[in-house]
Amino acid sequence: MHIVVCIKQVPDSAQIRVHPVTNTIMRQGVPAIVNPYDLFALEEALRLKDRHGGRVTVLTMGPPQAEDALRKCLTFGADEAILVTDRAFAGADTLATSYALAAAIRNIDRDAAVDLVFTGKQTIDGDTAQVGPGIAKRLDLQLLTYVSRVEQVDIAQRRLRVQRRAEGGVQVLETRLPCLITMLEGTNEMRFASMDNMFRAARCAVRIWDREAAGISDVSKIGLKGSPTVVSKVFAPQARARRAELIEAEGDAPRDLALTLINKLFTRNPKLRDAIVAQPS
Numbered sequence: 001m002h003i004v005v006c007i008k009q010v011p012d013s014a015q016i017r018v019h020p021v022t023n024t025i026m027r028q029g030v031p032a033i034v035n036p037y038d039l040f041a042l043e044e045a046l047r048l049k050d051r052h053g054g055r056v057t058v059l060t061m062g063p064p065q066a067e068d069a070l071r072k073c074l075t076f077g078a079d080e081a082i083l084v085t086d087r088a089f090a091g092a093d094t095l096a097t098s099y100a101l102a103a104a105i106r107n108i109d110r111d112a113a114v115d116l117v118f119t120g121k122q123t124i125d126g127d128t129a130q131v132g133p134g135i136a137k138r139l140d141l142q143l144l145t146y147v148s149r150v151e152q153v154d155i156a157q158r159r160l161r162v163q164r165r166a167e168g169g170v171q172v173l174e175t176r177l178p179c180l181i182t183m184l185e186g187t188n189e190m191r192f193a194s195m196d197n198m199f200r201a202a203r204c205a206v207r208i209w210d211r212e213a214a215g216i217s218d219v220s221k222i223g224l225k226g227s228p229t230v231v232s233k234v235f236a237p238q239a240r241a242r243r244a245e246l247i248e249a250e251g252d253a254p255r256d257l258a259l260t261l262i263n264k265l266f267t268r269n270p271k272l273r274d275a276i277v278a279q280p281s
């Protein structure tokens, strides 16, 4: 079984800086981690490999330093890592990102047929949750979103059953392979890196693909050129003027609490008290 897990290197804080002119994300100086949702996807892929054999390839599109994120995944047990990197990808929106990743997966598939693609539910920086569905659409794969557990894979029958968290409950869905799963958070716990894998990750050659090696000839579909999304403004929302307040009642009874609240309300709004008092009983 060949599983591809798409992982993204993201800034390790909520303090993402945005370029004031281009509105693109500036990564310089911000410590980077593997997008946490993607680790749930990787762990689920590794569990499938433990059960059914095969191999797990981790794939990312990003700047050269994204190699660190791939090496981290190798320490957990991924077998192979591919970094798709080229200046031509700079400024990609989700449409261009899913185009480039889909092309890379097509390339991987030519080498060794891909049965399953995992992505995280979303990233903690871009936060759109669009890239997984975008890849599935481009590769014509069955799409399973918000998956909390892969229940069963029948490799002979090319079928797979998953649990999907939906509003008000859990759906059990079955589909055919190959398919793409976007994995929910908190569904499993990432294993510890083993010493063997740490040594292997340090030595293992990460495959680096530029635009051509990734099988992309049409440059109008990648980078800024292939990105129709325009970020017109980025701003922090203003804090609300009113905040929640803890009010302690004089006594324990509900009547005491009600009286305290009414007194507070009338103190803040004397006109309301006058209007109520003036009403004929």
Ligand SMILES: Cc1cc2nc3c(=O)[nH]c(=O)nc-3n(C[C@H](O)[C@H](O)[C@H](O)COP(=O)(O)OP(=O)(O)OC[C@H]3O[C@@H](n4cnc5c(N)ncnc54)[C@H](O)[C@@H]3O)c2cc1C
Pocket: 006, 007, 008, 023, 024, 025, 035, 037, 038, 059, 060, 061, 062, 090, 091, 092, 093, 094, 095, 097, 101, 118, 119, 120, 121, 122, 123, 125, 126, 127, 128, 129, 130, 131, 132, 227, 229, 230, 231
């Ligand atoms: C106009 C525009 C310009 C932008 N310019 C830049 C820029 O210059 N630099 C920059 O860093 N970002 C830029 N971005 C943000 C960038 O487009 C998104 O980070 C990227 O498209 C992924 O979207 P997302 O983070 O919302 O991923 P989501 O859709 O939330 O991700 C879902 C899942 O898809 C997978 N995934 C997402 N991205 C990747 C990836 N790159 N490699 C592998 N797997 C992935 C992961 O498994 C992830 O959990 C720009 C966005 C816009 C709209």
